[in-house]
Amino acid sequence: MERRNAIFGIVLVVPLLLWLVITIGYPLVLCVKLSFLNVEFIGEIGSFVGFSNFVEVLKEDILWFSLLKSLVWTIGNLLLQTGLGFFAALVLNVNTKATRFIRSWVVLPWILPTVVLAIMWRWMLSGTFGVINYLLIRLGLVSAPINYLGSVKEAMGALVFINSWRWFPFISVLLLAALQSIPQELQEAAVIDGANGMQVFRYVTLPALRPVMSVLGVLGPLLTFNVFDVIWMLTQGGPSKATYTVPVLIYERGFKAFAMSEAATVSILSFVFLLVFVAVYLKLTRLNVGEYMEQ
Amino acid sequence: MLRVKVEVVKRFSLGVHLLLVVILVGFFAFPFYWILVSSFKPTEELIRAKPTFIPETFTLAHYRNLLRVSEYPSYLRNSTVVGLLTAALSTFLAFLSGYSIYRCEYPGKRIISTFVISSYAVPTTLLTVPLYSLFARAGLINSLWSLVLVNVTLTSPLGVWLLKAFLSSVPKEVEEAAMIDGASRLRIMFQIAFPLIFPGVAAVAMFSFVTSWTEFLFANIFIMNEFQKTLPVGIARFITQYNVDWGLLMAGAVLTSLPPVLLFAFFGKSFIRGLTSGATKY
Numbered sequence: 001m002e003r004r005n006a007i008f009g010i011v012l013v014v015p016l017l018l019w020l021v022i023t024i025g026y027p028l029v030l031c032v033k034l035s036f037l038n039v040e041f042i043g044e045i046g047s048f049v050g051f052s053n054f055v056e057v058l059k060e061d062i063l064w065f066s067l068l069k070s071l072v073w074t075i076g077n078l079l080l081q082t083g084l085g086f087f088a089a090l091v092l093n094v095n096t097k098a099t100r101f102i103r104s105w106v107v108l109p110w111i112l113p114t115v116v117l118a119i120m121w122r123w124m125l126s127g128t129f130g131v132i133n134y135l136l137i138r139l140g141l142v143s144a145p146i147n148y149l150g151s152v153k154e155a156m157g158a159l160v161f162i163n164s165w166r167w168f169p170f171i172s173v174l175l176l177a178a179l180q181s182i183p184q185e186l187q188e189a190a191v192i193d194g195a196n197g198m199q200v201f202r203y204v205t206l207p208a209l210r211p212v213m214s215v216l217g218v219l220g221p222l223l224t225f226n227v228f229d230v231i232w233m234l235t236q237g238g239p240s241k242a243t244y245t246v247p248v249l250i251y252e253r254g255f256k257a258f259a260m261s262e263a264a265t266v267s268i269l270s271f272v273f274l275l276v277f278v279a280v281y282l283k284l285t286r287l288n289v290g291e292y293m294e295q
Numbered sequence: 296m297l298r299v300k301v302e303v304v305k306r307f308s309l310g311v312h313l314l315l316v317v318i319l320v321g322f323f324a325f326p327f328y329w330i331l332v333s334s335f336k337p338t339e340e341l342i343r344a345k346p347t348f349i350p351e352t353f354t355l356a357h358y359r360n361l362l363r364v365s366e367y368p369s370y371l372r373n374s375t376v377v378g379l380l381t382a383a384l385s386t387f388l389a390f391l392s393g394y395s396i397y398r399c400e401y402p403g404k405r406i407i408s409t410f411v412i413s414s415y416a417v418p419t420t421l422l423t424v425p426l427y428s429l430f431a432r433a434g435l436i437n438s439l440w441s442l443v444l445v446n447v448t449l450t451s452p453l454g455v456w457l458l459k460a461f462l463s464s465v466p467k468e469v470e471e472a473a474m475i476d477g478a479s480r481l482r483i484m485f486q487i488a489f490p491l492i493f494p495g496v497a498a499v500a501m502f503s504f505v506t507s508w509t510e511f512l513f514a515n516i517f518i519m520n521e522f523q524k525t526l527p528v529g530i531a532r533f534i535t536q537y538n539v540d541w542g543l544l545m546a547g548a549v550l551t552s553l554p555p556v557l558l559f560a561f562f563g564k565s566f567i568r569g570l571t572s573g574a575t576k577y
Contacts, residue, residue, distance in 0.1 A: 002400075005399060005400060005401070006399070006400065006401035006402070007401075008395075008399060008480050009395045009398075009399025009400065009401045009404075010395070010401055012391045012392060012394055012395035012399070013391070013392045013395040013396065013407055015388055015391060015392075016388045016389070016391065016392040016411065016451055016455070017407065017410070017411075019388060019447065019448065019451070020410075020411065020414050020448060020452070023422075023426070023444060023445060023447075023448040024414050024417055024422065024448060026425075026429070027421075027422050027425035027426050027429060028417065028421070028425070030425035030428065030429065031421055031422075031424060031425045034424065034425065034428075087315075087319070088319055091312070091315045091316055091319050092319075094312055096312075096316075098313075098316055099316065102316070102319070102320060104563050104564055104567055105563075106319075106323055107559070107563065107567065108323065108324075108327065108556065108559070109323055109326075111505050111509075111555045111556070111559055112509075112552055112555065113508060113509040113526070113527055113551050113552060113555065114509055114511050114527060115509075115511060115526070115527040115530050115531050115534075115548075115551060116330075116548045116551050116552045118531065118534055119330070119530070119534055119544050119545070119547070119548040120326050120329070120330050120548060121326070122534060123329075123330065123333065123541060123544070123545070124326060124329060128342075129341070129342050129343075129344075129346070129541070131329060131346050134344075134345070134346055165322075165323070165326075169323065173567060173570065173571060174570070174571060176571075177567075177571030219415070222415065222416055222418075223415075225418070226418040226419055226420060228419070228420055228512050229511040229512055229527075232511075233511070233531050233534060234534075246420075247418070247420040250420045250421070250423070250424075251420060251423070254423065254424045254427075255423075255516060260424055260428070263424050264424050264425070267418065267420060267421035267424065268421070270418060270420075270421070271417065271418055271421055274416065274418065275416070278416060
């Protein structure tokens with residue numbers, strides 16, 4: 001019986017595992033292989049060139065430049081998203097008729113198709129017809145309209161803002177769920193024991209948020225670092241490479257310059273970079289992902 | 296005296312809270328309102344220097360143009376086909392694996408569940424190059440199946456995770472009772488567990504459909520044939536054109552976001568329940 005149960009369980013999970021091995025595992029191996037060959041167009045056989053792709057790519061300034069852009073992009077996004085997410089979660093944590101209604105609808109920006117997100121913000125941020133420029137001028141915050149997405153100085157900030165607008169609901173929903181799970185009595189007991197607002201936050205609220213925050217801490221950077229579609233649709237890495245992040249570099253190398261091996265090399269490097277980050281992070285937070293999945 | 300003071304503070308903080316709620320709603324809802332009203336304004340009003348917050352004239356011209364002039368109907372059909380196939384396959388795989396991981400006991404389960412969720416650690420841009428060459432060899436370029444294959448990969452791992460909260464809420468006794476009555480494992484799974492966790496299954500299907508509906512990177516690379524293109528790719532081309540027809544874009548944006556928004560209206564609650572179950576273990 002025990003054994004039959006085990007076999008049944010394994011048979012059920014095999015299809016998904018096979019699917020993932022074919023669409024993720026195999027491509028990963030192929031990518032590593034490509035990075036040691038000199039393939040340009042898809043379909044070429046190429047020949048083994050050892051580490052020369054890595055040596056070449058690492059020597060290029062554009063790699064380090066785009067890595068720096070990616071770091072600015074990732075950190076900017078995480079700060080803004082977390083800030084907005086916290087704000088929304090705290091506002092929605094108060095129980096009123098309005099907040100109960102908004103709680104599920106606040107996720108809308110997150111489920112919006114990227115192409116709509118791009119159209120929406122290109123329209124609102126437009127330097128000529130944009131409603132944001134209009135409002136900012138009316139409020140006296142700027143004197144002349146700014147073409148946010150077309151200016152070297154503003155483009156990265158505008159993209160970070162747009163992407164954060166999309167992702168803050170996701171963070172706030174998770175934080176809110178954690179906040180709501182704190183038993184009311186626990187906070188009351190702390191207050192009765194003489195804790196002030198700050199102390200309640202530090203010793204009761206924060207510990208409840210720890211599990212979510214630590215999962216977001218690893219998921220957030222991974223998801224953000226790899227964002228391609230928003231950037232591509234809005235600025236294509238420009239203007240003058242102001243938003244040229246690593247995913248844009250990979251895409252351009254592979255599908256515009258047709259240098260497949262170089263693109264594969266850059267992807268492997270960025271993957272290793274992310275893996276190191278995850279390993280360090282998991283070590284520091286002693287987070288067990290498998291356990292978290294199962295608990 | 297003290298009573299009055301408490302009352303005043305309470306009123307005040309309620310007022311502040313209301314203000315914050317209004318700011319929050321304005322922040323996330325105004326852009327939606329803005330593209331919706333913009334899509335109904337005639338072009339002349341649309342590009343006026345001083346925008347009108349309530350349309351002066353109401354027109355459906357942009358929607359008519361969209362359906363007549365562009366390839367929109369063909370994009371729409373392709374996106375729907377890919378979305379439905381993705382939703383069906385992804386939900387099926389997630390249900391099987393979710394049942395296995397959260398309902399069965401066997402060695403190596405923890406490794407398997409870690410493996411499944413770690414698939415999100417692999418950058419999607421990394422997959423583009425090798426998947427392209429894999430699909431080129433398999434003759435899947437320009438085929439909608441290539442998109443279904445990738446979209447299931449992007450959605451089923453999270454689907455497994457979404458089902459967790461629902462599966463663990465089904466009492467073991469229900470299934471044990473059926474087993475004593477002689478029902479087979481498969482029957483218990485599909486005829487007893489499946490209906491009981493249906494809200495969760497619907498949430499997974501919704502998430503998969505919406506993700507597929509939104510997916511741009513792979514759809515942009517794998518499909519070059521105009522008639523196989525999906526909505527995001529078809530519409531994205533208009534954004535960076537030199538002479539943008541804003542009205543057409545607005546109408547396209549509104550119609551493209553309708554299906555996800557409607558689906559969310561129906562299944563959003565279960566989706567959020569599945570998503571947050573991991574966060575609330577306290």
